[in-house]
Amino acid sequence: MSATAKPIANTRSATGIPTARLITWWVIASEIVIFGGLLASYVMHRIGHPEWAESASHTLTWAGAFNTFVLLTSSLCAVLAHKAADAHDGPRAAKLLRLTSLGGLIFLCVKAYEWTIDIREGFVLSSGGFWSFYYTLAGLHGLHVLAGMIIMLIVAADAAKNQELQRVECIGLYWHFVDIVWIFLFPLLYIAR
């Protein structure tokens, strides 16, 4: 949507928060309850089933840790992109956003590698409660990473032309949220015994 075609509704800001950022907050709020519901279900099962710890010990902690590192770093790039956008430096913001989505790509590759190993060892989606939650949680999170990457590349394309710079911050917010989700998934799926 090129800037001229925007309805006036989109340009108003009665709350003092720009419309784009406002909708981002609402999206994040609705994501919190989606992930929250799944995590709550997992946690109460996990506490109720101590024997799941045995399955959990098969997960590749180092891979999870490396992925955490990747996401933290990409979050850094995202927030630096936001800083650049505030300085009206579109091209730099675009560069940093592309770097961020590169981080997302690495994350997904590591995940793929990791899952290959798990499946080779015979742990699939239907191999008992822990593995069902493990693949479901990580899979849902992975989908969010993928979606974030795609949107980020689109935003970057605009930003490179110094257009829609306000979107840089918004996609950044979303990315940080995905990061935070992983910050909790990592101990829940890999470390807790």
Place this chain on the structure above:
Amino acid sequence: MSTDVQHAEPGIFRKYFFSTDHKMIAMQYLFTGMAMALIGGFFAYVFRMQLGFPNQYVPGYGIVTPGKYNALVTMHGSIMIFWVAMPVLIAAFGNFLIPLMVGCDDMAFPRINRFSYQIFLLSAVVLLSSFLVTGGPFGGAWTAYPPLSASAAFNLTPIGATLWLLAVVLEFVAFLLGGINFTVTTMNSRAPGMKMYDIPLVVWMIVLASIIFMASVGPLVAGAVMLLFDQTMSTGFYDPTRGGDPLLWQHLFWFFGHPEVYVVLLPAMGIVADVIAVFARKKIFGYKTVLYTTWAVGFLSFVVWAHHQFVAGIDPRMANIFSVTTLLISVPITEMVFLYIATLYGGSIHLDTPLLWALAFIAEFMIGGVTGIFLGSSGTDIYLHDTYFVIAHFHYTFVPIAIIAVYAGLTFWYPKMFGRMLNETLGKIHFWGTVIPFNVIFIPLFITGTAGDQRRVYSYAQFAEQSRPALQHLRTTSTIALLVMLSFQFVFLFNFVWSLRKGKSAGANPWRSNTLEWTVPSPPPHGNFAELPTVYRGPYEYGLPGRADDFFPQNVPD
């Protein structure tokens, strides 16, 4: 920025199918919802015929077998709640009214808005397509309790169950996008001068409903993913033989399912508030109090869900807590209804069709409300749970919400939507022809319920106590009343279509109303306002002393 690029009249195809104009999207939601309502109504006709005249050939359908009966009641429930009440009450009225009432030219995110409708349409198609697959549509009740819903070996609808689940999830996504859009538009895009308490109640209520939906649906989306994997990938989330727990789904479902009741109730309440204010020529009694009670209801609706599960095998101690919170929620709702009744005091009440509908809403909804007390108090629920008493109770809330309030809204805003007035006589005929049979349908069901008729049963032949002739007479009565009610709906359809062409033209403000949507021509042009309005006062300034005419539009300077 120049808006003329945006507001040039687009071509026919873009206009009717890929329009981003909120009014067009509202119409798409409205007509999709009405079409689904016809389908859901037809299902009701079929299974009521089976209950009224057991094992007879049903004209237009045929013989109702047990499996078909289950599918019919399941689809009736799902369609009426997810594909009729929500699209019409929230999406249709929300899309049409919010930009007009807050005084801006469109939704804040028109393309997200269009996208949400397209997903919704897809969900409807997916649902209906389940009638074509082997095994037929899902028949495990709209609550879809696993393991029945999780395993084809139990529900015998291998594909239907999955399609139902997919359709529901898509529908949720559509309304998440739509609801977030409503919220952002109302928060950010209000006309200059429109303060928090200058927003018409109907907008308030639609937005609060969207927020409640957004906050409650998440866990069920997660739960639906788990159920989908149980169905298709043989996981064991809800399978007790493999460390899962069937109760988890029930909790996730009702954690959304109860707030959902208020998600559809609030917009209805808002519509009724606006209609009453206009036709009683009266300021809403305690506008802010209405809002406080709404917030209270919104919060409390998150802590009552397990009253749907009192006898479902939850820990009995929990039932005590949820029983208390359930009766607690009756407090703000009662207050809201009292305020509406008090609004009538000192008005000058014009009994036009919209007001008739609005008053009928309150009168009938009160019955639905008080019968809820029987079910909310855990002691009596032991007996009444899953009987026809429950059915009668929630139809006394849902019919006023999804039928009566919707008619109030349609008859009230029809002139604005289509630029012509509905025929008043036909409107009154339709009103009485709907409301009287409605009571004749469900009062007998209260009695059969107290007599122990259980739900979702295609025939009582197996049950000596339920197959007493006296009870069968009641069932037949309610079926006949349903036929009458359904047949009167065609009066409305005729009125609707006929008035599109022949109705007398409405003009900008036929009801002499205050809110902003009446300041623009009917139907509003693309882009709504010639020049965007400024707001000087609240929406309900009727009968202000010392003014020539008894109303005072929001955009008129003092």
Place this chain on the structure above:
Amino acid sequence: MLERYVTAASTYAHWIDYQFLLIAVLVGFWLILAEAVMFWLIFKFRAKDGRPTQYITGEEPHQTRWITIPHLVVILCDIVIIVPAILVWYNIKQVLPPADETVRVIAQQWAWSFQQAGPDGVMDTADDIRTVGELHVKVNTTYHFELMSRDVVHSFAVPAFRLKQDALPGRTITGWFRPNRVGTYDIQCTQMCGIGHALMAGRIIVETPQAHAAWLLRNSSPGVAGQQTPPAAAMDAAMAMAEVRQ
């Protein structure tokens, strides 16, 4: 009040009936009052020429009084309702009186099967009596039932006893009832459990001690009743298959 529509055949049936009556009286009063006030207002303030609308914000205390006072009374009514409601619940679902007899209730698609101790009065012995679709109990005897399900969620409901409890696969749920009137009463399944849901009927037969003893003797030799597949279930299964094929 409920007894006009369905017989009361267990000790706690009346507790629920009284609770029902209490609620009916209280909310009935409020419903009629509110509807009356509403219709009176509609009549009193119908549009008349030359009578202007009054401008009432409903925010001054002397106005809100008209809402708050009735509203406080409503809250009072809520309390009057909730306390006995919880008491009834507590005594039916939460605490179990000591059992004279125990019976095991097993739900499956689409039949009820029951297991109770034979003449030796001990569960899980050779002379246990297993029945399908029919439960024989002694009048004026406190029974505990252990409810379980073989496949999906069912619900064990005896309207005459005002008894209802869902049966969840994997769980064992214990409850009680004390029949106090001889007769034959329906057992319903009140939770959607598949296409045979409407055929999942059972009978509970409340007998005098003598009749019950006689029945025990008739059936006590191991494996008489109920070993054969339940007719209802078989029929339903056949029907189910037919449905799938068509």
Place this chain on the structure above:
Amino acid sequence: MTTEAHVQHPNYVKVWAILVTLLAVSVVGSMSHVRVVLLVAAFGVAVVKAYLVAKNFMHVTVEKRWVPYLLIMCLLFIAILFAGVAPDVMKHSGVNWSNPSANRPAESGAAVKRE
């Protein structure tokens, strides 16, 4: 339309360095076999990391007051959900009910697949 900078940007690299250090801490802590140490290293650190990201990267603290309240509200609802569900799902027995099938370790791997 561009955003007028509503925040002054802290030194993000420093924040990132702290986060990575915390990550290392939690990994090292996970080697421990003392349950308490393990849990603190896992979840205590996670909470701190989440707070740092929310504060410094998402600027929640300098956003309009109601935004953090909104997010906290959503978390509160999840807490309510957990509190309402756990007595049935997390526990395997209670007043007049027990859940033997859940106590029996779920057979993993070749799980019974119904046809």
